[in-house]
Amino acid sequence: MQDRIEITVTDGVADVRLVRSDKMxxxxxxMFKAIEEAGEQLRNDPSVRVAVLSGEGKAFCAGLDMANFAAMAEGGKSSEHKGGAKAVPKTLAERTHGIANQPQYAGWMWRELPMPVIAAVHGVALGGGLQVCLGADIRYAAPGTRLSVMEIKWGLVPDMAGTQLMRHLLRDDVVRELSYSGRIFTAEEALTMGLVTAVVEDPYEHAMTLARQIAGRNPDAIRANKRMFNAANYLSAEDGLMMESVEQDAIIGTPNQIEAVMAELEKRPAHFKD
Known part of the structure; x- marks a missing residue:
């Protein structure tokens, strides 16, 4: 994993970096395998309260490696790559990662992780690269960052969970226009659409600042928040209201919740247990 993704955990914040900078x-x-392994590491580390996802070098992620498209042009034949996975699977309909296949999991995984994920995006986030950051809870982008639902350029559809993530972020007609055209748009336009949370000069530092704030909150409540917001996209109002009550019942009176109250009353930093 280290030649594709590096993870450093400090005070509850996981700094997750894509490090294939020579290929943007x-x-x-x-990289797909590394994303999967990164997800397992984060999911199994109770000390991680929030993760910041970023890309090293000139870009967040330029999308699918050109070698994959070359393999498609040859009729779908591909050689084995590091990690033991085929560049072009024989069938994408096979479910290999829960409700997803491996490419979909690269975008969807961040949504399934129990802790919030903040994406810091710069340079470009094209095609699959855009779909990877769409899985994050929050997205900060640098001015002038270029984004695209680019699959149509290669005669394809967005298939890394993009349709399921975009439909909750954008108007239906906007999703269709971006997917049908494959046009490149800027972070500033993405902000007006609702695709990014904010456009900031240094998205990485902005993300880390917020991550440290979140890491200082009751981790039980933060994780419950994520579960509720994930479910809210699919639940009825009745089930959503019930979920609020069930989650709150499970938190009220617990040691971490009591510590949050005492820290606030005593005007001191809270000391939560993971």
């Missing part, structure tokens, strides 16, 4: 962090078989 393009998605090859090894």
């Amino acid at each position: 962090n393009a998605l090859d078989a090894a």
Whole structure:
């Protein structure tokens, strides 16, 4: 994983970096595998309260590696790549990662993680690269960052969970226009659409600042918040209201909730247990 993604955990904040900077962090078989492994590491580390996802070098992620498209042009044949996965699977309909296949999991995984994920995006986030950051809870982008639902350029549809993530972020007609055209748009336009949370000069530092704030909150409440917001996209109002009550019942009176109250009353930093 280290030649594709590096993770450093400090005071509850996981700094997750795509580090294939010589290829603008393009998605090859090894990168897909590394994303999967990163997800497992984060999910199994109770000390991680929030994660910041970023790309090293000139870009967040330029999308699918060009070698994959070359393989498609040859009729779908591909050689084995590092990580033991095919660059072009024989069938994408096979579910290999819960409700998803491996490419979809690269975008959807961030939504399934129990802790909030903040994406810091710069340079470009094209095609699959855009879909990876769409899985984050929050997205900060640098001015002038270029984004695109670019799959149509290669005669394809967005298939890394993009349709399921975009439909909750954008108007239906906007999703269709971006997907049908494949046009490149800027972070500033993405902000007006609702695709990014904010456009900031240094998205990484902005994300880390927020991450540290979140890491200082009751981790039980933060994780419950994420579960509720994830479910809210699919639940009826009746079930959503019930979920609020069930989650709150499970938190009220617990040691971390009591510590949050005492820290506030005593005007001191809280000391939560993971």
